[in-house]
Amino acid sequence: MRHTSTSMAAVAIRNNETQIQELDLPELSVDDGLLKVEMVGMCGTDVGNYSHITRPTILGHHVVGHIEKIGELAAERWGVKEGDRVAMEEYLPCGTCEHCREGLFRACKFTDSRRGGMRYGNTALDIKPGLWGGFSQYMYLHPNAVVHKMPTHVPAAEAVFTLPLANGFEWMCLEAGVGIGKTVVVLGPGQQGMACVLAAKAAGAQVIVVGRQTSVQRLALCQRLGADAVVNTTIEDPIERIAQITGGKLADVVIDVTSGGTELVTQSFAMVKSRGLVILAAYKYAKVLEWDSDLVLSKSITVKGLRGHSYGAVEMAIQCISAGRFPISILHSHNFGLLDVDSALRTAAGTGEPNPLLVSVSPWQ
Structure with a gap:
């Protein structure tokens, strides 16, 4: 050849x-x-x-x-x-x-x-x-x-999203176990955030995406991908808005995929329900100087750091892309x-x- x-x-x-x-x-x-x-x-x-x-x-x-x-x-x-x-x-x-x-x-x-x-x-x-x-x-x-x-029928422009989407399936499905009846909050509507939206929706979860005004176009894209709600932190208090959307129940899982400041790390603890899961999946390149350990303790929150994907998650991503559902x-x-x-x-x-x-x-x- x-x-x-x-x-x-x-x-x-x-x-x-x-x-x-x-x-x-x-x-x-x-x-x-x-x-x-x-x-x-x-x-x-x-x-x-x-x-x-x-x-x-x-x-x-x-x-x-x-x-x-x-x-x-x-x-x-x-x-x-x-x-x-x-x-x-x-x-x-x-x-x-x-x-x-x-x-x-x-x-x-x-x-x-x-x-x-x-x-x-x-x-x-x-x-x-x-x-x-x-x-x-x-x-x-x-x-x-x-x-x-x-598969040969998958457009190349979608096929190259395989590894980011594999991260989404790894974090949402294989690690967090999201599914029908669960509520997921995704902090950051970038490439990895959208992968988490797709994986969580494929599993049947309710998905809320949080971002700033500078990401308003990406928030709109998240809704086209299936996100149930978006929160613009420039004009809305994210904690209050998430409580409103969930009827006060808050989120089962909060995942932070932003690479900005550390404020959202501490906000995650307030957004997640008792016995919920907070996932940190993006390097901050800074230290979280103050966080409420008593809140984590009183709510029995699990905090988990995740990166990358497994072989099985890549197979899940390829199946999802091939199906053409999203x-x-x-x-x-x-x-x-x-x-x-x-x-x-x-x-x-x-x-x-x-x-x-x-x-x-x-x-x-």
Whole structure:
């Protein structure tokens, strides 16, 4: 199938600077493969990494593509063949530790970049064969790569939402156990917040989304995705409004997916009912200096920190997208070609084209 020996790639060579390079494709063994990248979604991790480049790196890890070439053992292990369409996980786990055996690759020490681990979109170019990111025409399939079959009828612009949506299913369904009769409050109507809306609604829960006036368009999108109510904190007191919506019962689950200040962390304790669950799912890059531990105690609140997704959550996300129940395509705001990866990253960061939400890159465009 392969008709070339090189791949064009957008390499982040230093902070906030991209250079297009032509890179050699690797010689493959029976145990690895090569992916022809179709489209790559962008997330906050890509934006953050772009401003902290220590070694040239190909970014991009929300990858959908087609198996271009694959070794015999790899094909048997993954259950795929050349030409199959797949969605990639970002993790490159060991596959044998207790966490990997549960499908919890995010907990495997070999995926922790802070400890020298490797992930797609976050591994330096000088680690051979270098094609470790989605902002490239081709991406190397490491023997430990985690792939999921993606139905061909799913539009690429929806398929690249697989990993964010997998986070939503992991946090809402697998960790929080939301379902019919439960009320969920989502703090923050960004990409991860909308993933939580979709997952909670798919499970049958009542969903309330909280955001500011600056996110009023995103709040409206949440309602189109199925949110039962939205709260604009610029003009409404969120605690009072949530009490009003729920008839004083408050929320069974409150999840904070904002990356701003810490005020919403403490507000979460007031929004959740007795014996409820508060989930912290976004880094604040700041410490919560004061919080009412007596309130947490008196209401018997469970506070849980969550990040990432499991193998099972990715499968749930693919099933949800494939079913076509929700208008996921409305989240796709911008698509760029390989030559414009810098513009794509700046747009996702809020300093490029206006009103970004789900920004993507099509390397063959």
